[in-house]
Amino acid sequence: ESVRSQAPGFVAAMMPALWFEVFQFASLAAVAIWLIVLLAQHKRLAKHVAIAFLVANIVLGVVDYAWASSIFSEYNINVDSEMSKQGGAIGRAIIFSCIWIPYFLVSKRVKATLTK
Numbered sequence: 001e002s003v004r005s006q007a008p009g010f011v012a013a014m015m016p017a018l019w020f021e022v023f024q025f026a027s028l029a030a031v032a033i034w035l036i037v038l039l040a041q042h043k044r045l046a047k048h049v050a051i052a053f054l055v056a057n058i059v060l061g062v063v064d065y066a067w068a069s070s071i072f073s074e075y076n077i078n079v080d081s082e083m084s085k086q087g088g089a090i091g092r093a094i095i096f097s098c099i100w101i102p103y104f105l106v107s108k109r110v111k112a113t114l115t116k
Contacts, residue, residue, distance in 0.1 A: 010075045017067045024060045028053070044114045047104045054097040061090045 031053050038046035065086050072079050104110055 010071070010077070013071050013074070017064070017071060020067065021064060024064060028057060028060070031056070039114075042114055042116050044116065046114050047110055050104055051101050054093075054101055058090065058093050058097060061086075061093055065090060 031049065035046060035049050035053055038049055065083070068086075069083060072083070
């Protein structure tokens with residue numbers, strides 16, 4: 001089967017994934033803005049929102065990666081280099097979270113700063 005003959009099915013399969021990405025980016029951007037406001041106001045809630053943001057970033061990234069990977073493999077479309085970049089971004093997010101989540105949980109500086 002040619003790529004052109006598969007195009008309508010591929011587009012139909014990709015649309016929910018693309019809408020998920022729009023939701024993902026919009027949600028993460030909104031939470032990031034809220035987090036900046038909470039940090040600027042020294043709110044204790046900022047610690048919990050920051051941890052939830054870091055975890056959500058990883059979970060949504062993995063879901064997006066798996067979903068896209070399954071669609072591309074179903075239609076035999078080779079996007080290995082792009083998927084490799086996405087895998088690297090997820091790996092960086094995991095490493096970043098492994099550093100910052102314990103910091104938010106254990107740090108005396110965080111407890112002293114986020115007091116309201």
